[in-house]
Amino acid sequence: MQVSVSVSEENAEQEPPAQQVSAFLERRREQVAQRWADAALFRTVFTVSRDEAVEAGRSVAAALAAVAAAGRLDDIRAPGFEAVRDQLGRMAASRGRMGIDTDGLADEVAALREPVTDLLRAEFPDPNAPEAQECVLALTVLMGTLRLVVLETTVSAGEEVIARQREQLHEVATPVIKLWESTVAVPLIGTLDSARSQTVMESLLDAIVAERARYAILDITGVPTVDSLVAQHLMKTVAAARLMGAECIVSGIRPAIAQTIVQLGIDLGTVLTRASLADALAYALSRQGVEIAPLRTDSAGVR
């Protein structure tokens, strides 16, 4: 089907892509909603009835049409979003309760783009014509904005929740594990901000005393970013552990992080490091005269 061509102020030959996208979303609202109802985001939130999912999809498509009509494709503050902001927030919260993190949620919203772009392409006799490409790009921008709007609802709606979760993280995510006589380890997961680092240091020092540990392993496999502040916290913790008579080993520095640390100019030369937690443990054990060797068995190579 041919997209209608009319004269506008901005372009004498054809309607601007945003207007075309808006018209398309109005015209094909039902098809768009039907496709979205099968996408993970809608399907998993509206489990009771598919009609509900379709209905929700319709209102999102209508909102996007309004945003595009206003020519505000990349504006997360566009008034057109107001109609669905609450709904999107509830959907996001619902996914959150099911254990989907913001990355996962972002992916799910991103996955809404393909079905609707496919429909849009099909509107053009030649989907590769410049006009079609322009419209697809406009729609892509719009869908990117939708994603930001959804993610934003999780931030603003969840400020309180986040604060509470952070408190919990401080306490929960820093378990000090006794791995062996005189050997303790903390697997660090997530962001090491100042508050968290302080908790880590305190619980590690407590454990060193309680377990009379001589070796303390800080495993940073689960730390996504090591910047100069995180590095500084690590070095302080290592120094403090040393004062308590324990040798500290930092394990789990991934290759990408190692390269980044070096380029940043951080010198971890005084810190004992090992590639993995297992290597760190093996080191600590060997220093205590414990050797790990495979048992001798008669059946060779059986696992």
Next chain:
Amino acid sequence: MRASRHAAPASLPIGSDADLAWVRQQVRQAAAELGFGLVQQTKLVTAASELARNTLVHGGGGHVEITPLDSGPAPGLRLAFVDAGPGIRDLDRAMTDGYTSGGGLGLGLSGAKRLVQEFEVDTRPGEGTTVTVTAWATVVPPARPGP
């Protein structure tokens, strides 16, 4: 002028530690979408973490503008960290490895510069600081036909 008219720029606030985490996540995601490899992502996110923290700690808060650049030969990401804080009086000194006016390691500015391809500081005492960095995704060169 390389900023693409198609890509959607985003502006994120920098006013708390939680904002820093959010900025890191968004930068990582934008870089991943543009095709940055894992090492490149890590470098850019780390630079962003340093600069955003400077905006928060030294600049008293501000925002970051994230602009995907996809009209050039390789996709890129531009990040502008903007604050209306005290500005940097002696930029040469601030850019020196190990110089800190607080209790930091003094590696944020100089280190971030090493982690990106383009680095620019616009600062005015009493008015504020804008640090703009750009990183380009490495494009694997097409295999050259044999002789």
